[in-house]
Amino acid sequence: MTDPSNNQWKTLDKDLGRLSQMEYAAHYVSRPLVGMGIALVFLVLAGLGSLLFIGPQPVSVIVLAASVFGAYMALNIGANDVANNMGPAVGANALTMGGAILIAVIAESAGALLAGGDVVSTIAKGIINPAGISETRVFIWAMMAALVSSALWVNLATYIGAPVSTTHSVVGGVMGAGIASAGFAAVNWSTMGAIAASWVISPVLGGLVAAGFLAFIKGRIIYRDDKIAAARAWVPVLVAIMAGVFSTYLALKGLKHIVSINPKTALLLGLAVGVLIYFVMRPLVRRQSEGLENRNKSLKVLFTIPLVFSAALLSFAHGANDVANAVGPLAAIVHAVEFGDTAAKVSIPIWVMVIGAFGISFGLFLFGPKLIRMVGSKITKLNPIRAYCVALSAALTVIVASWLGLPVSSTHIAVGAVFGVGFFREWHMERRFRLNKATMKTGKKLGVEERKRRKLVRRSHFTTILAAWVITVPAAALLSAVIFWVLNALFV
Numbered sequence: 095m096t097d098p099s100n101n102q103w104k105t106l107d108k109d110l111g112r113l114s115q116m117e118y119a120a121h122y123v124s125r126p127l128v129g130m131g132i133a134l135v136f137l138v139l140a141g142l143g144s145l146l147f148i149g150p151q152p153v154s155v156i157v158l159a160a161s162v163f164g165a166y167m168a169l170n171i172g173a174n175d176v177a178n179n180m181g182p183a184v185g186a187n188a189l190t191m192g193g194a195i196l197i198a199v200i201a202e203s204a205g206a207l208l209a210g211g212d213v214v215s216t217i218a219k220g221i222i223n224p225a226g227i228s229e230t231r232v233f234i235w236a237m238m239a240a241l242v243s244s245a246l247w248v249n250l251a252t253y254i255g256a257p258v259s260t261t262h263s264v265v266g267g268v269m270g271a272g273i274a275s276a277g278f279a280a281v282n283w284s285t286m287g288a289i290a291a292s293w294v295i296s297p298v299l300g301g302l303v304a305a306g307f308l309a310f311i312k313g314r315i316i317y318r319d320d321k322i323a324a325a326r327a328w329v330p331v332l333v334a335i336m337a338g339v340f341s342t343y344l345a346l347k348g349l350k351h352i353v354s355i356n357p358k359t360a361l362l363l364g365l366a367v368g369v370l371i372y373f374v375m376r377p378l379v380r381r382q383s384e385g386l387e388n389r390n391k392s393l394k395v396l397f398t399i400p401l402v403f404s405a406a407l408l409s410f411a412h413g414a415n416d417v418a419n420a421v422g423p424l425a426a427i428v429h430a431v432e433f434g435d436t437a438a439k440v441s442i443p444i445w446v447m448v449i450g451a452f453g454i455s456f457g458l459f460l461f462g463p464k465l466i467r468m469v470g471s472k473i474t475k476l477n478p479i480r481a482y483c484v485a486l487s488a489a490l491t492v493i494v495a496s497w498l499g500l501p502v503s504s505t506h507i508a509v510g511a512v513f514g515v516g517f518f519r520e521w522h523m524e525r526r527f528r529l530n531k532a533t534m535k536t537g538k539k540l541g542v543e544e545r546k547r548r549k550l551v552r553r554s555h556f557t558t559i560l561a562a563w564v565i566t567v568p569a570a571a572l573l574s575a576v577i578f579w580v581l582n583a584l585f586v
Contacts, residue, residue, distance in 0.1 A: 129460035133169055136456050140165035140449050147445050148431070157431055160238060161449060164424035167245035168453020169461070171260045171420055174252045176202060176458045177465030178488070178508035179408040182481035185470025188398045189405065191463055197402070198409045198462075199455040205413025206451035221265055222272030222280045230430050235581040236275045237430075240267030241423040243574035247566065252461065255468050255555075256562035259503040260419045265289055266570030268423070274575035275582075286567075293563055296506030299495065301514025304487035307332075308515055311479055312522070316390055322383050325393055330375035333400045336486050338368025340407045343489045397478040404485035411489075412504065413454065418442075421450040469509060473559075474516030474551045487511040509559060516551035523550065 144161035148154045180194040189197070227233045244260070244267035251258040265286075272280045311332070318324040342364030345355045355363070379396060386392035425442040429435075470476060476484070488508045495502040 133456065133460055136169070136453070137162050137165050140453070143445065143449070147443065148428075156234060156238075157428060160241065160424050160427040161446075163238065163241045163245060164421055164446070165449050165453045167241055167248070167260075168417070168420035168450045169457035170245050170248040170252060171416060172202070172454035172457025172459075173461035174248050174257060174457075174465055175260050175416060175505060176409065176412065176454065176462055177257055177469045178505050179412055179485075180405050180462075181466045181469025182476055182484045182508075182512065183401050183405040183470070184466050185476040186394075186398075186401065186478045186481035188401045188478050188481065191466065194405070194466065195459055195462060197406050198458055201406045201409035202413035202454050202458065203451045205410040206417040206454065207447060208414075221268045221282060221285060222276070223282070227272075227276050227280070230434055231585075232275050232582070234427050234430050235578055235585070236268075236271035237423040237426045239271040239274070239574045239578035239581060240264065241427075242577050243267040243270065243570050244419075246573060247570045251562050251566075252465060254558065254562070255464065255472075256559050257465055257469055257505055257509050258562050258566050259505040260416060261503055261505075262289065262563075262566045263570045264419045264422070266567035267574040269567070270571030270574030271578045273571070274578040289567070292502050293506070295495070296491075296502040297510025297513065297563075299491045299502065300487050300507035300510035301517070303491050303514070304483045304511035305514040305518035307483040307486055308480060308518055309522075311483070315393060316479075321388050321390070321393060322386055325396055326376075326380055326383055329379045329396050330372050332482075332486075333375045333379075334368040334372035336400055336404060336482075336489075337371035338364040339486065339489045339493060340364075340404065341367040343493055344407065344411055346493065394478040397482045401478050401482045401485060404482070404489070408485060408488060408508075413451065416504075417447065417450040417454065420453060421446045424449070468555070469512060472552065473509075473512050473555050474519070476512070476515070480515045480519075483515055484508065484511040487514070506563065513551060513556065520550045 141158045141162040144157050145154055148157045176198050180189070180198050183189045184191055184194045227236060244263035247263050247266070248258060248260055269281055269286065311328075314328050315321060315324045342360045345360035345363050346357060382396060383392075386395065421442055425446050428443065428446065429441075470481075488504065488511055491507045491511075492502065492504060495507075
């Protein structure tokens with residue numbers, strides 16, 4: 095005879111099990127909402143904080159709205175743009191995701207607050223002439239439309255997993271608002287042509303430089319009989335090049351607010367730092383390489399620490415430069431509200447810089463892992479050596495392009511460098527396959543499907559990212575024009 099008390103306990107266990115499953119399901123569903131909730135709180139605090147500095151003015155609502163949208167843009171920059179700096183290091187397993195986010199948050203905030211320029215071109219580097227917009231009210235709505243449209247576009251790109259240029263997004267937003275408010279004549283089309291050229295110049299330069307460094311490392315270190323001896327000779331040279339390049343890069347781009355340095359002085363500074371680091375690294379590499387086996391896996395250890403430092407330095411420089419993408423239009427609106435006029439260049443108040451710096455950090459922390467994984471591991475497989483080539487290419491290409499006066503995008507350069515490393519590996523694999531006489535003698539042939547499977551760059555990600563790059567400016571421009579017309583119609 096069945097004991098009724100046992101049945102009651104079994105029923106209770108089943109009910110508790112259902113409750114546990116419901117709790118797990120609720121936790122799984124609500125997990126993505128936590129980040130959105132924190133972001134919403136940050137937006138509210140940014141808007142309320144702006145009122146403390148503006149005060150109870152009739153136009154304070156405009157500043158509040160602009161501050162919220164500026165904070166929203168900063169969140170999206172952190173979610174999308176910072177992946178270019180940290181993705182290779184995470185993909186190469188030189189940093190954990192948590193460690194990368196922590197370093198990036200500190201470096202990005204330090205770069206934005208310590209070295210962020212106090213005077214920036216808020217009209218997107220001469221895209222439109224503010225003098226062509228006679229009414230201050232129209233100028234404010236144009237900047238608001240540019241801010242909202244660029245933020246929405248970067249948000250959409252992050253959602254689909256495409257790292258895009260936030261600079262190009264702002265440029266497109268400003269151009270669309272300028273056309274909607276003052277016609278096509280308000281746009282500087284020669285500048286727009288140079289920006290369009292950068293769509294090709296940036297990724298190609300980044301890819302070629304990264305592939306060149308990888309080819310050099312393969313030829314001088316990896317394919318040598320004594321890999322450790324070759325590494326002892328060349329790794330200090332490569333690290334010294336990296337140190338010199340980053341010193342020059344930071345002197346020109348990241349520290350321009352603290353001290354003014356001309357290109358010649360920056361190059362001399364970089365050369366001095368490079369020579370110093372070379373003599374420091376020689377005994378360190380020799381000591382680090384003692385006891386290592388003569389194989390490729392051992393070489394990766396020697397590149398891990400330089401890769402971590404390069405990711406941190408790239409984040410510092412990014413925070414110093416790209417914070418203006420979030421707060422530039424906001425600063426223009428604040429200036430127009432306070433002084434009742436428009437200007438191509440305005441001073442950025444410290445509270446506006448704080449919104450940009452913290453917004454980038456929060457965006458990276460809450461939403462950055464998706465793009466970090468995309469850049470670091472989903473486009474092509476990276477190890478410390480390949481990721482080192484990507485980081486070095488990103489800094490070196492920006493310096494060379496700035497020296498030549500070429501308009502380039504740091505996002506396109508970094509992602510282009512990842513593509514360059516992947517395509518070089520494909521080419522190198524095919525070349526070795528053809529030259530492998532032993533394989534040819536056995537008559538072993540790969541079918542079409544097998545050769546497609548062995549592609550080292552995922553073509554789906556390549557086409558998605560390329561398409562997002564091409565349509566960034568026109569999409570942001572069209573969206574900005576629509577938003578401007580709506581704002582102008584509602585608040586005429």
